[in-house]
Amino acid sequence: MNPAESNPELESFREQWKAEVRARHVVPSRSQSQQHQRAAAGPSTTYAKTPARVKPPQPKKKPAAQEEDDDNAQSRSFDEPAAARPTSSHDREQLGAPEMGEPVSALEHYERAVEKEAAGNLGDSLKLYRKAFRMDDAVDIKYKNKHFPKAVPKPAPAAPFRRAPVGADSVSKPDEPQSMNDLIASFSVVSIAPAPPAVEGMPPSPCPLASLPEELLVHILRDVAILDVGDFVRLAQVCKRLAYLVATEDRIWRRICLGPEFGFEGMHYYWQRQITWGPLTEQDLLREADEAVAGGSHTPEVEAPPLPLTLAERTRRHVQESTANTLMFYHSLYSCSWQRMFRLRPRIRFNGCYISTVNYIRAGQANVNSVTAGLPVHIVTYYRYLRFFRNGTVISLLTTAEPADVVHHLTREAVALHVGGANPHLPSAVVQSVLKGRWRLARKADNPGASLSEAEGDVVVETEGVSKYIYRLDLALGTAGKGTKNNKLSWKGFYSYNPLTGDWAEFTMKNNKPYHFSRVRSYGVKGA
Numbered sequence: 001m002n003p004a005e006s007n008p009e010l011e012s013f014r015e016q017w018k019a020e021v022r023a024r025h026v027v028p029s030r031s032q033s034q035q036h037q038r039a040a041a042g043p044s045t046t047y048a049k050t051p052a053r054v055k056p057p058q059p060k061k062k063p064a065a066q067e068e069d070d071d072n073a074q075s076r077s078f079d080e081p082a083a084a085r086p087t088s089s090h091d092r093e094q095l096g097a098p099e100m101g102e103p104v105s106a107l108e109h110y111e112r113a114v115e116k117e118a119a120g121n122l123g124d125s126l127k128l129y130r131k132a133f134r135m136d137d138a139v140d141i142k143y144k145n146k147h148f149p150k151a152v153p154k155p156a157p158a159a160p161f162r163r164a165p166v167g168a169d170s171v172s173k174p175d176e177p178q179s180m181n182d183l184i185a186s187f188s189v190v191s192i193a194p195a196p197p198a199v200e201g202m203p204p205s206p207c208p209l210a211s212l213p214e215e216l217l218v219h220i221l222r223d224v225a226i227l228d229v230g231d232f233v234r235l236a237q238v239c240k241r242l243a244y245l246v247a248t249e250d251r252i253w254r255r256i257c258l259g260p261e262f263g264f265e266g267m268h269y270y271w272q273r274q275i276t277w278g279p280l281t282e283q284d285l286l287r288e289a290d291e292a293v294a295g296g297s298h299t300p301e302v303e304a305p306p307l308p309l310t311l312a313e314r315t316r317r318h319v320q321e322s323t324a325n326t327l328m329f330y331h332s333l334y335s336c337s338w339q340r341m342f343r344l345r346p347r348i349r350f351n352g353c354y355i356s357t358v359n360y361i362r363a364g365q366a367n368v369n370s371v372t373a374g375l376p377v378h379i380v381t382y383y384r385y386l387r388f389f390r391n392g393t394v395i396s397l398l399t400t401a402e403p404a405d406v407v408h409h410l411t412r413e414a415v416a417l418h419v420g421g422a423n424p425h426l427p428s429a430v431v432q433s434v435l436k437g438r439w440r441l442a443r444k445a446d447n448p449g450a451s452l453s454e455a456e457g458d459v460v461v462e463t464e465g466v467s468k469y470i471y472r473l474d475l476a477l478g479t480a481g482k483g484t485k486n487n488k489l490s491w492k493g494f495y496s497y498n499p500l501t502g503d504w505a506e507f508t509m510k511n512n513k514p515y516h517f518s519r520v521r522s523y524g525v526k527g528a
Contacts, residue, residue, distance in 0.1 A: 076355075076518040078407050103128070106136035110143050119402065122359040123379035187244035221245060222252045229262045229342075230351075253338035257326065260390065264326050267347055269443045270318055272392030275462055275470065277436050280311065325452065333453060343485055346441070346457045346477040348388045351523060353407055354489050354515035356384040385410060386461070386489070386515055388439055396435040396463045396471075406430050407520050435471070437463030459489065470497045480516055489515035 103109045113128035132139045178186070194207030209217065221242075225232035232252070236243040246252075260266040271288070274280060289309075309317065326341075334341040364376035385397040387410045395410050409428035417423055418432045442458035444450070461473040474493035479485050491514065494507040 076403070076516075078352075078404065078518060078520045078522070106132045106139040107142050107146070109135065110139045114143075120357040120359070120381055120383065121402075122381055126379060184244060184247050187240040188248075190240045190244070192239055192241045218245065218249055218251065221249065222255055225252050225256050226259065226261055228351075229256055247339075250338055253342060257330075257338045257342050258323070262350075263342065264322060264345065264347060265319070266350070266390050267322070268392045268440045269322065270314075271438055271440055273438045275436060275438055275464055277393050277438075285309065285311075285314065329453065347486055348439070348441070348459065348477075349486065349517050350388060350390055351521075352517055352519040353385055353387040353410055354517050355403055355407075356513050356515045358382050358384070358511050358513050360511045384512075384515065392438055392440065394437045394439045394461055394463070395431075396437050396461070396473075397431065397433065399430060399433065401430050403518065407518065408522050410434075410520075411523075435463040435465070437461055437471075458492065465496060468498065468500060470499060471495070472497060475515070478514075480514070484517075487517040 103112045109128050109132035113125040113132060116122075116125035116128060136142070192207065192210040194204045194210050197204045212220075221232060221235065224235065233246060236246040255263075257263045258265055271280065271284065274284065329345065330336060330338065330341055334344065359379065359381050362378045362380055364378050366375050382398065382400045383403065383406070385395070385399075385403075385406060387395045389395075389412070393412075395412075395415065397406065397410065399406065405427075409431050414428040414431050415434050415436070417426070418429055418434075421432055423429065424432070439459060439461045442455050442460055444452050444455050446458065446460070447455045457477050459473075459475040459477060461475065463471045463473070465471040472493075472495045474491075474495075475489040476492050477486055478488040478490050480488040491509055491512050494509060494512065496505045496507065497503070
């Protein structure tokens with residue numbers, strides 16, 4: 001008797017097994033076509049062979065020998081509020097955003113470490129750096145070759161030569177490149193030309209700016225500058241005629257310098273508010289008069305008023321003094337150029353905030369049961385924030401929260417919303433520990449030995465402190481990087497004052513780092 005007939009179930013199992021074996025040995029082209037079909041249908045929701053990777057931002061090319069100094073500082077810009085994007089894995093799950101893939105290769109670990117270091121997360125970046133070098137000890141060279149490849153020198157273009165006149169002994173030299181002033185001056189005869197038609201033979205698109213008289217065009221540019229001086233400067237990228245007007249139209253730059261929006265009319269050299277943001281009182285005016293008398297004793301040329309002024313008279317005199325100093329500096333220090341004054345003269349920026357990122361290493365305690373040779377260390381990272389307002393008030397915050405989760409909530413409305421720890425469930429609850437304060441630029445009475453222009457570069461900030469104390473921050477305006485000016489605040493002193501006893505105490509400056517300005521577009525201009 002045939003065994004297959006006596007056990008039909010065994011024979012059925014054999015046939016199924018053979019069919020599965022034959023199905024595994026398919027033609028390669030068919031397998032590839034199936035893979036293309038699956039790829040066209042979208043990613044699988046059950047299993048992914050390799051995790052998705054996010055391409056890190058490409059850093060700007062810098063010289064290899066350049067050290068980590070202020071020239072490397074880049075101003076950050078925060079365009080979207082933190083609530084509009086997920087900031088944690090839980091938030092990404094709630095919003096349905098894809099998870100960032102974990103790095104696999106040594107180069108990917110190194111790139112992720114660079115991102116963490118740029119964001120101020122020194123602890124996470126150090127772990128990634130160590131893992132990357134354990135996987136490949138030459139990963140830093142690969143990273144440099146990938147992101148900073150050596151530029152191939154281009155051949156020099158043939159210089160144009162003019163034909164020498166008859167009888168000349170030598171050939172004329174090639175034309176020298178134009179200077180920036182000559183290049184801008186060459187744009188003066190250029191008019192605004194409309195864009196060419198999209199289809200040949202059709203009439204060109206209308207260009208209202210091309211038909212406007214220059215008086216109206218300058219008036220429009222001035223209105224743009226009052227709304228946002230950054231947008232006004234970027235108009236120079238539109239065409240040569242607008243570039244010429246932006247660079248040379250002194251009437252617009254004069255309005256910017258003398259205006260309160262971005263100019264020096266909005267700079268305060270005397271206190272405008274109390275530390276708690278309340279209006280000044282008669283006692284504040286009396287104290288200011290006493291300070292003026294004390295300052296006058298060191299500077300005989302400064303005559304202090306014998307009696308305190310009223311608020312209206314005080315404001316009027318301060319405006320006159322500020323305007324007189326601006327006109328004096330315009331003629332003496334800035335070569336009668338309003339544009340040069342606006343760019344170089346020390347001033348506070350209102351369309352963003354100043355951020356100080358502090359990283360330091362603290363030694364930990366060794367475990368008695370540990371067999372390691374060295375002691376553990378803790379990498380501590382925290383941030384200081386300062387946001388200045390045009391009315392003379394300031395917000396100061398010390399926290400471990402990252403800038404993307406903080407800067408959009410540094411508003412007076414958010415501070416009022418969380419007074420006394422209220423509404424802790426809101427995303428803006430990070431401002432619960434905000435300290436209110438006031439600010440002013442230094443004047444000659446603050447530093448009798450310095451000239452008026454030298455004293456202007458300092459900023460004095462007074463904020464609330466613990467209990468009855470008042471904190472005072474002495475800062476110096478400076479420049480970090482090679483493009484933007486007045487984007488850095490360096491520490492000169494940090495003090496604590498007891499108004500009941502009149503005692504001063506100085507904080508240590510061991511771990512304090514300078515503040516760097518970052519633009520925050522959500523503030524707008526009116527909100528500052």
